[in-house]
Amino acid sequence: MMTYHNLFLGGGKPMKTKTAHAFIALVVVFAMILSGCTSKEQxxxxxxxxxxxxxxxxxxxxxxxxAEITVLDPSREAGWETFRVNRQIHESLVTEDLSKPTKEVPIPPLKPALAESWKVSEDGLIYTFHLRRGVNFHDGTPFNAAAVEFNIRRAWDPQFEYYDKISAAVMQLTYNGLKEIKTPDDYTVELIFEKPFSPFLRMLAQGSGGTGLILSPTALKKWGNDGYAEHPVGTGxxxxxxxxxxxxxxxxxxxxxxxxxxxxxxxxxxxxxxxxxxxxxxxxxxxxxxxxxxxxxxxxxxxxxxxxxxxxLPSIFYYAFNFDSPYFKDPKIRQAFIYAIDREGLARDLLKNTVSPAFSIQNPGNEAFDPNFKDFSYDPEKARALLKEAGYPEGFETKLITYAGKEPVAEWIQRDLAKVGIKLKIQTYDWNSYLAVKKAKTPDIGLDSMEWGFVTPYWLYIVAHSNSGSNSGKYVSPAFDQAVDKAILEPNQQKSITYWKEANKIIAEDAGILPIYYDxxxxxxxxxxxxxxxxxxxxxxxxxxxxxx
The missing domain is CATH 3.40.190.10 (Periplasmic binding protein-like II)
Incomplete structure (x- = not known):
């Protein structure tokens, strides 16, 4: 067995302690070099x-x-603003060290939180957490292994009395492949997976679409799955x-x-x-x-x-093509869309260089990000030629849904697309209404928008794998899925990064998603x-x- 405290970075496999210290130093130096290429202020x-x-x-x-937040329920939440509030109230087994600015630490390391330490088996299948003693929830009840098991079963075990379908749908990205939970004593939890899942620890510390934050079982029992968010109780x-x-x-x-x-x-x-x-x-x-x-x-x-x-920051604003729309089934139309948009001009002139133009769906802030990668350059003539090849020489009309605050970007893109004959209708909602419309998206909606991103390359699985519930455009590529699956299962970190970069190249060439800017x-x-x-x-x-x- 290997013992860890804050020695796990990104989506790779943890290493033995002495090796990990040297590796982390190298990763931090390397990431700082890369990040120096992308912005002036770090x-x-x-x-x-x-x-x-x-x-x-x-x-x-x-x-x-x-924006108005969604819900103060860790297993049901969505959105960064919501997680920024939730993580002040609730805590996870492991968390991220956010004590240093980006210029000093480009990738925040994990550190103990409600778990004092953890071990991962050599085969990557068993995670053993040794819990912190003497911790109480805000309602005075004790934090222990039973509380951890309660929280996980609520979002994972259909036979559990307090099982919640909404939590299960949100948390499936985190509990991907979990097979069994054991609690040998009051302060030990063992999680056993069907297959290696290298991003697991990082996912426990993440937010916005599933998080490992722990709530009070007593409060949940009192208020119920639907009432808890109005009376949140954590250990934070x-x-x-x-x-x-x-x-x-x-x-x-x-x-x-x-x-x-x-x-x-x-x-x-x-x-x-x-x-x-x-x-x-x-x-x-x-x-x-x-x-x-x-x-x-x-x-x-x-x-x-x-x-x-x-x-x-691990932050990318992007548009997801709706593959249920007849237009966006054709890769030539998707490529034309991207060729038509001046992302560099948008970042420079509209957003005043407070962002960087995005040419890859993989975001800064994880070890698989390549700042030199570029999908398509701004080329309106190429866009027109592709539209003609696809049978739309005069262009076509489609609809974008977005949320409050993103209208100026949508209008810039609307003007760019109009120059090649594409008429983009823009429909804007407040944040919570937008999430509902996005979830029930119909084929008449051509694109939806989102600002998201993760410090683990597992982000690619989340946003575009055919089995991911967060693949809002319903993009499907067997080659992409295969590369992502290899990356998740690969125990060697450098080989894993190679697979992540291969997956990124596949989706970029396929124009599966439209990256716009890194915030x-x-x-x-x-x-x-x-x-x-x-x-x-x-x-x-x-x-x-x-x-x-």
Whole structure:
């Protein structure tokens, strides 16, 4: 058996301790070299304006979200903004070290959380977790092996009394191939898989579409699968107070927290979908941090002394072709679509270089990302020629569905496509309504949009494998699936990366998905906020954040 603490990176196989330390050092150096090719600023940390300032206890941090969150139920949630709230309340067996900015650590390592340590068998089939003792949920009930088993069975075992079909659908990406659960004692959990699943530990720490965050079994039994989200109870540093939809989610410091206590007394998350209103709220001091500042505001905010959270993040905005649409069954039409869009101009002129143009669905922030890979260049003439070959010399009309805040990008793409004869109708929804429409997509919808991404190359399985429930376009390629399956099962990390890159090349040449840009700018931070770290991830920790009065 091999023992691990925070020695597992990305989607590869863990290694023995001495080897792992050397390997991680090499990976970090290599990733820093790669990331240096993609953007000028590689991460920021909001520090005290004076190095003499000591962290202050107390105060309320107000965060402006770009959308109303979905549900405060770890196994049912969807979306980064939701996970950013959920992970303050709940914790997972393993988590990511988000204490360093992207310029220092391009791929955040895993570290112990509710599990003090873990072991993985040589064949990659058995994960043994040794749980942290003395941890209580916010309701006072103990965290133990029974609680872990309860959470997993809820989303995995149809025979379990509290089995939840919604959780099972969301969590199938994480519990892929799980065969058996054993709890030899109150603080040991063994998970046995049918086949090796190298991304498993990373998936436990991930969010937005399934997460390993643990909830209180007592609370779930009290409120039920459908009622729990209104009364969430975890073990995290902050405890749920109330949620008023459209207005706020309020949390308070959990004084019984097992780890380092937060400096803040309270955190309030406020949904503010309007970009301009969010920026104004930051400028006036009504809000302390905002998600996704409008691109036109970034330079202005920086000039005014606000801190802009930038770095190479595992974040890609893309359009998924709907393969139920008669148009997008033809690869020539899909290729024409991509040739017609000036992604470099979009990143430079519309989004003011706060993003990088994306030429691959594989995102920055994992070891399989190749910054030099390029699918198709901007070439309107080539697009017209392909449309003619496909039988549409005058173009055609199709519909894009998207969500609030992404209209300017859609309109830019609409104008580019019009130049080659493609008429793009744009339909916009608020975030929660959008998810419902996307899930029930009909053939008249040609494309849907999403900003997503993972620090593990397993992201390719999630977004495009034929067996993935998150393959919204229903892309099917046996060659792609085969390369992805080989990558997941391959115990040698370097060979696994080779398979991941092969899969990326296949889907790119097939124009299976339309990558648009890699986002580098997720936050704008108030002048009074200290200790907020923009790590190489799509969420953050608030334990060390403090407010300068």
């Amino acid at each position: 991460g920021t940390i909001a520090e005290s304006t004076s190095t003499k300032d000591a962290p202050k206890q107390g105060g309320t941090l107000i965060v402006g979200l770009n 540093p902050f405890q749920f107070v109330e949620r008023i939809r459209g207005e706020k989610i309020e949390l308070k410091r959990f004084d019984g927290y097992w780890g380092d206590k937060p400096y803040l007394d309270k955190v309030i998350f406020r949904p503010i979908p309007d970009d301009n209103a969010r920026v104004t709220a930051l400028e006036t001091g009504e809000i302390d941090i905002i998600s996704w500042p409008s691109r036109d505001s970034v330079a202005k905010l920086r000039d005014k002394g606000f801190k802009i959270g930038e770095g190479d 580098r700018t997720h936050y704008a931070i108030g002048k009074n906020v200290n200790g907020f770290v923009v790590a190489a991830q799509d969420w953050y920790d608030l334990n060390k954040v403090w407010i300068k009065q």
